[in-house]
Amino acid sequence: MLVQAYLFFHGRCEEALTFYRQALGAEVSELLRFSDSPDPLPEGMLPPGYESKVMHCCFRIGETQVMASDGCSAEQPGFKGFSLSITLPSAAEADRIFTALGEGGQVQMPLGKTFWSPCFGIVMDRFGVSWMLNVIE
Structure with missing residues (x-):
């Protein structure tokens, strides 16, 4: 599957x-x-x-x-109830991508250390897609 x-x-x-x-x-x-x-x-x-x-x-x-x-409708229902998750090898790469995705978007959780990752954050891009960035070292 x-x-x-x-x-x-x-x-x-x-x-x-x-x-x-x-x-x-x-x-x-x-x-x-x-x-x-x-x-x-x-x-x-x-x-x-x-x-x-x-x-x-x-x-x-x-x-x-x-x-x-583009679908068959010009309606803007938005993306709700999910995030796309990206696993990255370093905080520097996470910062670069987080900044790029956040341009014109909205930070939902700033990049920072968590108990499971040295660097994790959530950003919604300008199209309404939520992205979770997670560093695994």
């Missing part, structure tokens, strides 16, 4: 991919737009102007593959 995260960015997927490339070194392996569909989409399925939006994409952050889309 394989469980993978699938994120819906409601019109901001391409912007998120650009951000994750810069902040995390993400590598996009597949990107399909709604206009790439060989079958016509049902009438009224997409908001106007969504034809060039991302229907499906896969990107890799380190060893993990994440999938994403």
